[in-house]
Amino acid sequence: MTAFIARRLATGVLLLLTVCTIAFYLLYLGSDSVAHAILGAEATKADIVRFNLSHGLDKPFIEQYWNWITHAVRGDFGEPWTFTQSVTEAITSRMGVTLILASTALVFSAIVSVLLGVTAALRGGWIDRVVQVLGLVGFAVPNFLLAFLLVAVLAVQHPIFNAVGWVPPSQDFGQFMKSATLPVFALAFAGIASVSQQVRGAVKDTLQLDFVRTLRTGGLSHKRVVFKHALRNAAAPALSILGLQFVGLLGGAVIIEQIFAIPGLGQFSVSATAAKDLPAVMGIVTMTALIVIVVNLIIDLLSATLNPKVRLS
């Protein structure tokens, strides 16, 4: 297991370095006229020169990259060009919001998917058909369209939930629920659709296996057979899907945060990219890549714990 973890960590670090280097180079290529874009067309030549000097844009690529990376490894992503907070402060404050959104959506998605998937696998009939249709709808309807529908019906026409804004749970839990319910649901819906299908299929297959018959003939209750044994065997593929879902949720959060005006990492990404704010964009790319790598590592470790065959492979 230690060798497995070490291998995964080494791969992760290499991947992070590669992503950051490529991203920095691509951003650097377009940085020669970023001063104009930020200061506006009425900026004088002196303003442009002053901006470039103060932000190190006059230095060669290698020097700019070296400055950036030697600070980034210490968690210092520098000062953004178009925002008030430092990049590190901005990312950590916003990451919290996006992680709350994505994690809540993931947990909600996991619980509902397992319930629906197990119910469909055990009961069959109309429940099974409903779950399958739900799967189709979840794949077909983009999350932003669902978000618009939810806002139109449950916030504008019938003001049950908030249409925009974000209240941290620590500030006011009731208002947090009002502000988070619709975006969480919009984010989770596609995940529920796909994971419930996965769980349904995996549970059905597992229940056909010999060991399940053996457990039943041994006198174990139906509930224990399903939830303690069959589900555990069926969990590994579902966990992998959930891991991928989490990455997808981070990407989906970009649009959802725009629609609901939520100050998360997604909204920050859009603003930083539109403003051509190189330090901010690099910070976001790095943190996002790091999150994806860590999440995949956790999923791999969980899968390896649940199923020793994964460790050997």
Next chain:
Amino acid sequence: MKKFLAWSAALAIATTGLIAGVAPAQAAGKTLTYGVIATIRSYAASSGEVANKGPFYQAVYDTLLYQLPSGKYTSALADKYTVDKAGTTVTLHIRKGVKFTDGAAVTPAAVKANIEAFQKGDSPRASDGASITSVSVKGENVILKLLYPDPSIKWALSAAIYIQSPATIGTDAAKKVPVGSGPYILNTSKTIVDSVYYFDPNPTFWNAKARKFDNLIIKVISDPTAAVNALKTGAVDVMNIADMNSIQSLKDAGFTISKQRLDWVGLTLVDRAGRMGSPLKSVKVRQAINMAFNRPALLQALAKGNGEVTEQIFASFYPGYDAKLDSTYPYDVARAKALLAEAGYPNGFELSMPTTAAFGTIAPAAIKQALGDIGITVNYTDVPIAQLFFQMQMPKFPAYYMSLGRMPEPYVLVKTQISRDGAWNPAGYGDAKSDALIRGIQQARTPAAAAKYYKSLNSYLVKQAWFAPLYQVDLMFGSSKNVKVTLQGGNAVPYLLYGISPA
């Protein structure tokens, strides 16, 4: 399983009911929730901005003058403003007894430090202070020496030149926590940066009578649909509305839509001197271009009719605007071709212009077609948006299509789009007549005298076809029944103190 599903449904219904009943905590007194479309880069006064970002700064800082919705100027931190006969020395008497929120007094030295910081700062409006060559203090006065009699200096002193506590000038803290003498103080503990800003009333604000709301919240909502939803659900009291399809539904729901025409859309004919080798040197060619456009049809196609056709770049709220000039160039393809022939281009010519993703595809295609109808072949060069201004200002193109804004002060238009060193006049074109008219505006000592020169200049620009304006586009501002809004000509959003009041 059935029991479980039944309990789950009951819990969901109960939770929804509870959530629906949760009301947000209300601040004591009247609160204005101001929706804006973009956040700010820095709260330092030297980075100060106007228009959509103005409310952030107006909330916490004072300016030296205020501009009222009528366009007139009134005193603020400067309670007296005088200009010498030459128009190059401005004397500002600084109001006594005003304090910043850190307890420091607003003094002439503090004002001097701020103006100098503004000139060296990174504000997009830094050029508004470019005519100031020196700032000095004499007793209770601040003396500004100007390079030339700058009619826009009053506007600059009322707009982007904000005054912060001198102890905070140049500090990193000032970028995040403003220390001013304005009507409100930023509540940093409640504020979620770049999302929701909370402001408490400044108890030592010298102009408390002008402050109509006890508390202020500024919410940043960049998505146009989210902005409409925010207004409809009461999450904000006021908001710019970019989604034109929502205007009618907002009006039907009882919201007030105020509009003004800030931007003009059309072509700037850069190479009037012909130094880039284009035929735009000929006034007949430029006039022919003006006659090639069916302006009402373009307004409908490009802006869904939200605006007004125009043939002049002067805004309708400017002195010098003349509605009669809008019938100078009727849409007449035959006459346009004849003019080109008279100018020596019976077979037309090729014209290179930039285009970029932000323009979309419809506008460039429409312009290309219109000019093609009179024999001018437009060759577009696709330029990344980040490089567009840079290439335009080289100048790389003899003409360009753009939507250009107008500020409340007409001289800013002259300075930036007409004068030889204007950022939007990259070829530096001017002639003896335009120079003389601009000098006349600079030297005019009364608004009436300036208006005559503005009118003559506007008429000259149209007749000489320096530009080919197509239309002025409507900018919509939505407000709820709780507030009364008075828009300021030339400003994208109402000013905080005098532009919005409780209904």
